[in-house]
Amino acid sequence: MTARTFDNIRNFSIVAHIDHGKSTLADRLIQTTGALSAREMTEQVLDNMDIERERGITIKAQTVRLDYKAQDGRTYILNLMDTPGHVDFAYEVSRSLAACEGSLLVVDASQGVEAQTLANVYQAIDANHEIVPVLNKIDLPAADPDRIKEQIEEVIGIDASDAVPISAKTGLNIEGVLEAIVQKLPPPKGDPDAPLKALLVDSWYDAYLGVVVLVRIVDGTMKKGQTIKMMGTGASYALDRVGVFSPKMTELAQLGPGEVGFFTASIKEVADTRVGDTITDDRKPTAEALPGFKPVQPVVFCGLFPVDAAEFENLRSAMGKLRLNDASFSYEMETSAALGFGFRCGFLGLLHLEIIQERLEREFNLDLISTAPSVVYHLKLRDGSTIELHNPADMPDVMKIESIEEPWIRATILTPDDYLGSVLKLCQERRGVQIDLNYVGKRAMVVYDLPLNEVVFDFYDRLKSISKGYASFDYHISDYREGDLVKMSVLVNGEPVDALSMLVHRDRAEGRGRAMCEKLKELIPPHMFQIPVQAAIGGKIIARETIRALRKDVTAKCYGGDASRKRKLLDKQKEGKKRMRQFGKVDIPQEAFIAALKMDT
Numbered sequence: 001m002t003a004r005t006f007d008n009i010r011n012f013s014i015v016a017h018i019d020h021g022k023s024t025l026a027d028r029l030i031q032t033t034g035a036l037s038a039r040e041m042t043e044q045v046l047d048n049m050d051i052e053r054e055r056g057i058t059i060k061a062q063t064v065r066l067d068y069k070a071q072d073g074r075t076y077i078l079n080l081m082d083t084p085g086h087v088d089f090a091y092e093v094s095r096s097l098a099a100c101e102g103s104l105l106v107v108d109a110s111q112g113v114e115a116q117t118l119a120n121v122y123q124a125i126d127a128n129h130e131i132v133p134v135l136n137k138i139d140l141p142a143a144d145p146d147r148i149k150e151q152i153e154e155v156i157g158i159d160a161s162d163a164v165p166i167s168a169k170t171g172l173n174i175e176g177v178l179e180a181i182v183q184k185l186p187p188p189k190g191d192p193d194a195p196l197k198a199l200l201v202d203s204w205y206d207a208y209l210g211v212v213v214l215v216r217i218v219d220g221t222m223k224k225g226q227t228i229k230m231m232g233t234g235a236s237y238a239l240d241r242v243g244v245f246s247p248k249m250t251e252l253a254q255l256g257p258g259e260v261g262f263f264t265a266s267i268k269e270v271a272d273t274r275v276g277d278t279i280t281d282d283r284k285p286t287a288e289a290l291p292g293f294k295p296v297q298p299v300v301f302c303g304l305f306p307v308d309a310a311e312f313e314n315l316r317s318a319m320g321k322l323r324l325n326d327a328s329f330s331y332e333m334e335t336s337a338a339l340g341f342g343f344r345c346g347f348l349g350l351l352h353l354e355i356i357q358e359r360l361e362r363e364f365n366l367d368l369i370s371t372a373p374s375v376v377y378h379l380k381l382r383d384g385s386t387i388e389l390h391n392p393a394d395m396p397d398v399m400k401i402e403s404i405e406e407p408w409i410r411a412t413i414l415t416p417d418d419y420l421g422s423v424l425k426l427c428q429e430r431r432g433v434q435i436d437l438n439y440v441g442k443r444a445m446v447v448y449d450l451p452l453n454e455v456v457f458d459f460y461d462r463l464k465s466i467s468k469g470y471a472s473f474d475y476h477i478s479d480y481r482e483g484d485l486v487k488m489s490v491l492v493n494g495e496p497v498d499a500l501s502m503l504v505h506r507d508r509a510e511g512r513g514r515a516m517c518e519k520l521k522e523l524i525p526p527h528m529f530q531i532p533v534q535a536a537i538g539g540k541i542i543a544r545e546t547i548r549a550l551r552k553d554v555t556a557k558c559y560g561g562d563a564s565r566k567r568k569l570l571d572k573q574k575e576g577k578k579r580m581r582q583f584g585k586v587d588i589p590q591e592a593f594i595a596a597l598k599m600d601t
C-alpha cells in the first residue's frame with residue numbers, strides 16, 4: 001500500500017479581504033468551466049443565504065467541483081472550497097483550508113493588502129498551502145498591479161512575480177487563473193488501497209436529506225451502502241448517498257483519495273457530526289485519526305428574550321432549528337427578573353450575534369429583546385474554585401471573589417497614515433497595549449493587545465468611522481489576563497435592570513456609567529412621571545440623569561383603561577412601531593439594550 005499522486009485533481013480555496021472580489025471570482029470560475037448554464041447562474045452562487053447576500057459576506061463554507069479542460073489538453077477536477085472573510089468566522093476558514101493543497105490569494109489591485117488579507121493568508125501558509133496571488137479589479141482606473149505585487153512580496157513575503165492580473169467583474173483573464181491553478185498548485189496525494197480516512201469538513205441540515213456532511217477523502221474510498229464510523233464520537237452510520245456539488249448535488253458511486261464531496265446517512269442532528277472528526281470504515285478502520293481542529297468556543301454571550309412572553313415556545317423551537325445548521329451557536333434557558341423566560345446564547349463574535357438575531361426575527365417572525373453582550377470571564381473564588389461567568393447578572397458577591405480574568409485579543413489594524421493618530425488614541429482609550437507599529441507601503445500597520453470586552457461592542461464601528469472606512473481590522477483571542485473589573489449596575493426609576501449590568505474596568509467605570517445614563521436618557525421616552533436613571537457599583541451611585549416627565553398627557557383619556565391600550569397610544573406618537581419592555585412602571589425600548597453600550601468612551 002503506497003500513496004499515489006492524483007494528477008488530475010486540484011483542491012483550492014480563495015482567501016481575500018472582504019470585498020476584494022472572492023465571490024465574484026468564484027462565480028466566474030463556475031461560469032467559465034461551464035458548471036452552470038447562463039440561466040442557472042444566479043449571481044454569487046456560493047453565498048446562498050439571504051442575509052449573506054444582503055450583507056455581502058460569506059459565512060458558511062461551501063464547495064463546488066469544476067471540470068476544466070486545460071491548455072495541455074487534459075481535463076482536471078478542480079474543487080473550490082469557499083471560505084468566509086469575516087474575523088468572526090476565522091475557524092471556518094481554517095477548516096476549509098485543511099481540505100486543500102493550495103490557495104488563490106485575491107487582492108484588490110486598487111486597495112492592496114488589508115488586515116484580513118494578512119490574517120487569511122497566514123492561515124493558508126500555516127496549512128502548508130501553495131499560494132497563487134491574483135490581482136483583481138484591474139479594470140478600475142485606480143488599479144496599480146505593479147505596486148500591489150511589490151506590496152505582497154514585501155508584507156507577506158511570498159513571490160508575486162507570477163501574480164495573475166484579472167477583472168472578475170468583466171471576466172478578463174479568468175483563463176489565466178484556471179491555468180495557474182493547474183500549473184502552480186500541487187495535486188493531492190493519497191492511498192486508494194488503505195482503509196478509509198476522511199476529514200469531516202462541514203455539515204448542515206437540509207430539510208429533505210437530513211444532515212449533509214462535507215468530506216475530504218485522504219485515503220481509501222467512500223461508497224454508497226458502506227458503514228462508516230466517526231472516530232471522535234464513535235457513532236456508526238450506513239451511507240445513503242455519496243456525491244459532489246457541481247454545484248448542483250450530483251450523486252456518484254464513490255469518492256476516492258484527494259476528492260471533496262458529500263454524504264448523507266440518516267444523521268439527525270448537525271451536533272452528531274463533529275467538524276474536524278475523522279471518518280473511517282466501520283469494519284476496516286484506519287489506525288490513526290487526522291489531527292482535527294480545536295473546537296470553537298463562543299466568545300460573546302447575550303440573553304435573548306421574546307418581547308411577548310407567549311412566544312417563548314416559538315423562540316425555543318426557532319433556536320433549535322437554527323442550531324441544526326450552526327453548531328457554533330449555543331443556547332440555554334435563562335430567567336431574568338425583568339425579562340421573564342428566555343435564553344442565554346453564545347456566539348463567535350458580534351457579527352455572528354447580529355446575524356442570528358436577525359434570522360430569528362426575519363425567518364421566524366419573532367420580536368426579541370437582547371441583553372448587553374458580554375465576554376466570558378474567569379473568576380477565581382476565595383474558596384479556591386474557578387468559575388466561568390457568562391452573564392454579569394450572575395456575578396457572585398464580591399466578598400467571595402479573589403480575582404477576575406478577562407479575555408485579551410491580539411489585533412492587527414492597517415490604516416492610512418492620516419488616521420494613525422486617531423487609531424492609536426482609540427486603542428489607548430480601550431486599554432490597549434501597543435505591540436508593533438510598521439509600514440505597509442503608505443499605510444501603517446499597528447498591532448495591539450486589547451481586552452475583548454472593550455472591543456465587542458463598538459470598536460469596529462468606531463474604527464471605521466474615525467478612519468472614514470479605510471482602516472481594516474483583524475484579531476484573534478490570545479489569552480486571559482487578570483483585570484481590576486467591577487460590576488456596574490443600572491437602575492431605572494430606582495429599580496436595577498439586570499439586562500443592562502456589565503463588568504467594566506474600575507478606571508473606566510465612571511466614564512462608562514455617565515455615558516450609559518446619558519444614552520438611556522435619549523433612548524427612553526418620557527413618561528408621565530420623572531424617571532431617574534443611575535449607574536452604580538455595589539451600593540455607590542457613580543452617575544445619574546433624569547428623564548423629565550411628559551407635559552402633555554396623551555394617555556389621559558385612557559385612564560382606567562388597560563395598560564396595553566395606554567401603551568399603544570404612546571407608541572402611536574412615535575414613528576413606526578417600537579418594541580418596548582416594561583421595567584416596573586417604565587417602558588424601555590429594545591434598542592436601548594445594545595445602543596446603550598455603543599458609547600464613545
Ligand SMILES: Nc1nc2c(ncn2[C@@H]2O[C@H](COP(=O)(O)OP(=O)(O)OP(=O)(O)O)[C@@H](O)[C@H]2O)c(=O)[nH]1
Binds near residue numbers: 023024025058
Ligand atoms: N470594478 C470591479 N469590481 C469588482 C471586481 N470584482 C468584484 N468587484 C466588486 O467588488 C464588490 C465585492 O465583490 P465580492 O465578490 O462580493 O467580494 P468578496 O470578497 O466575495 O466579499 P465577501 O463575500 O464579503 O468576502 C462587488 O461590488 C463586486 O461587484 C472587478 O474585477 N472589478
